[in-house]
Amino acid sequence: MARIRISDVAREAGVSVGTASNALNHPNKVKQETLDQVNAAIARLGYVPNQAARQLAGSESRVFGLVLPRLDHAFSLQIANGAQAESRKRGYDLLIASAGNDDILTNHYMRYFLGAHVAGVLVQPMADTSWDPETQEAPVPTVYLDVHSRAAVNCVAADNEAQGRLIMEHATDRGARRVAIIGKPDFMQLTLRTYGIREAARNADAEVEFVGLGSWNSVKDGFELGRELARRSPEARPDFVIGLTDVLAAGAIAGFAAAGLSVPNDLLVAGCDGNPLAWGGTVPLTTIKSPGYEIGQKGVQLLLDELSQPEAHEPRQELVAPSLIERMSTASTPAERKRAEEPELDLAEYL
């Protein structure tokens, strides 16, 4: 447990601390021979630099911090993977904190990162909160992810309106006559999706109906909503159901099944947020691939931009476009069903 300091390394290598430090941080400023000696000493002693001291002494840090609301939603994982890949590519490390779906913890970790002098911070604030970006100017570059804010902060978000639009257009393509949207748009992302759906609906001649504005958006809620819709007479029943989240859609499919209705034979169902973790049911779900990976990447890029041109530009608000994933739950003809049965070999792509 005894700590080895750079002075130990210096002594072992027969040089001064200054030189040892240079060997570590500016190898080109040190004679090759000296460098070798220092490295040998480091290896022999098992020296690990004290990051706190190093940073306190003023070297700028090469670490980004990422605060995620939870680790059990695929979207957040995609963000993490994108941010990690991009950070590494640019020579930065990434440290991730999971806030356990807690507003206070989100803030806590953000402040921790700020205090830890990371080079920049990425935050995906919680979805169901009215997030108030700190009015205080943050001491390091900060980018908010998956946030639609008019405030003067950097943010990168999925184009939720496009998600809604795409899925509604898909419904139209599939010949939907009566579309039901299930879920409660109780936060910005979901509201935007409904806007997109409404917009696309104007260009279609299908009836659109919003149902089940329950209090939560859980699998169970989807299940209940599905069962409820299944009780209607065939004429009153929708022929296409869109879940505002994949979780709801997956629940609805189970609810229909419990009531004796089969997807996609009796009606079609789609989600719209590309959450592979919702695919636990028997029917692979058509959904919108939300561009989490790209959001993570772009977030890091914004950080890097700010780093390279401090104070040089205005806060930026970026939107990233989603794309449709057609799967079995909306296969409306035998041919489509056949195609949908082909194995999907790139599951991991969606994560």
Next chain:
Amino acid sequence: MARIRISDVAREAGVSVGTASNALNHPNKVKQETLDQVNAAIARLGYVPNQAARQLAGSESRVFGLVLPRLDHAFSLQIANGAQAESRKRGYDLLIASAGNDDILTNHYMRYFLGAHVAGVLVQPMADTSWDPETQEAPVPTVYLDVHSRAAVNCVAADNEAQGRLIMEHATDRGARRVAIIGKPDFMQLTLRTYGIREAARNADAEVEFVGLGSWNSVKDGFELGRELARRSPEARPDFVIGLTDVLAAGAIAGFAAAGLSVPNDLLVAGCDGNPLAWGGTVPLTTIKSPGYEIGQKGVQLLLDELSQPEAHEPRQELVAPSLIERMSTASTPAERKRAEEPELDLAEYL
């Protein structure tokens, strides 16, 4: 971007730095009135303590570091969630690093954490590497996760042998006569699973066969193996297939489907590592729930134990027991199939 220091806070509050520091770290040692003044000053100035300085000055850190090989395997996420929950419960923060499936990066992040003076480090080393725990004594408590090591280090792992045993027993329960194990046991965890399978097979009167020791364990490999098995005559074909990973099993189901064989009607298939991300196929997969969450929890507990009784005890090797999850892919009778169709409302539990 201007940095506010504790001395600024002290001046603003009309006290000395020492008092300001106490207000922050030992509030009980400060008069309530002074405390309020200091807090007001902090809020007014937007002060964020410099973690590096704080730590360098000797306060022990309340942060654990967790190094994961990747973020796209459910097992790792379970570990992260378990570790996060347990850490918070004990008043610690958790920082997570993802090593992008790279040995060197794993090491890099470990060293970073050690250098950053976290209170303890948890590592899940990469699966397909012969991990050599540092011979150097780590400067902080360290626990290896999902590792079966005889070395003198702390580790917590899933009981992979039990995973194999359970799934083989399940095969027997389902009346399997010819069992095929697919996948290449090219690292410890998988080897242990085959041991468990073999052991359980001795008490059964089923034939057991290992096939397709391909070079990878991808969905695609599973698919190919499934198609290959499907080509056999009905008598030579296994009636129960166990994938050494869920990913392989999911691939195999798709392969059977492509060859015209339906699971569970024509044969049964199971995985054995409880990876919900592999459940993207049309048939919910019977598998073993691997106790990732508990492993994360227990890892943190070991860390805390070491922290509370430094040097007091021997390294510990803990095994955590798994459990069976029966789903549609091994439902062998109509009644079972009916039951398996009931919706699973607690997907999140597996993550």
Next chain:
DNA sequence: CTGAAAGCGCTAACAT
């Protein structure tokens, strides 16, 4: 190319 010395911001003794 190398060595000596001045802090970085904070905490914890210690002194008051």
Next chain:
DNA sequence: ATGTTAGCGCTTTCAG
């Protein structure tokens, strides 16, 4: 209960 001060380990001037 509050103020004063000596470092924590490192990087980085600045001389040699």
